[in-house]
Amino acid sequence: MDATLKWHDGLKFTATANSNHEIILDSDPSVGGSDQGSRPMEMILEGLAGCTAMDVISIMRKKRQNVTGFQVTAHAERAEQHPKVFTAIEIKYTFWGKDIDPKAAERAIELSEQIYCPAQAMLAKIMPIKLSYEIIED
Secondary structure: OEEEEEEEEEEEEEEEOOOOOOOOOOOOOHHHOOOOEHHHHHHHHHHHHHHHHHHHHHHHHHHHEEEEEEEEEEEEOOOOOOOOOOEEEEEEEEEOOOOOOOOHHHHHHHHHHHHHHHHHHHHHHHOOEEEEEEEEEE
């Protein structure tokens, strides 16, 4: 996998990886950015959430669960001092649907955590990742 970042001005960059989709990265004006794109650390957290979300919804479909809505929320704690790394992450999976089996949801989350999501596997080696879920009946 490769990524290329092209500088525009200030702290604004356009990122392109193997899929050839462009993403704008930028920073807060207080540090020289123009607030026109995502922050790099936000993208790491979004990448983690996206990785596990795709796994979980795919598994739930294979389990023929009647999921009508799905959301993954990730929250990262950060160190106070530079380089302000993530120190802990919480991921919450919210399912909406009819008669969703909690065991199916738990197993889908477990499979993503233990087998399928490389972002989660990588980040779990350096910090705790707490997982939770809720099912909301439609």
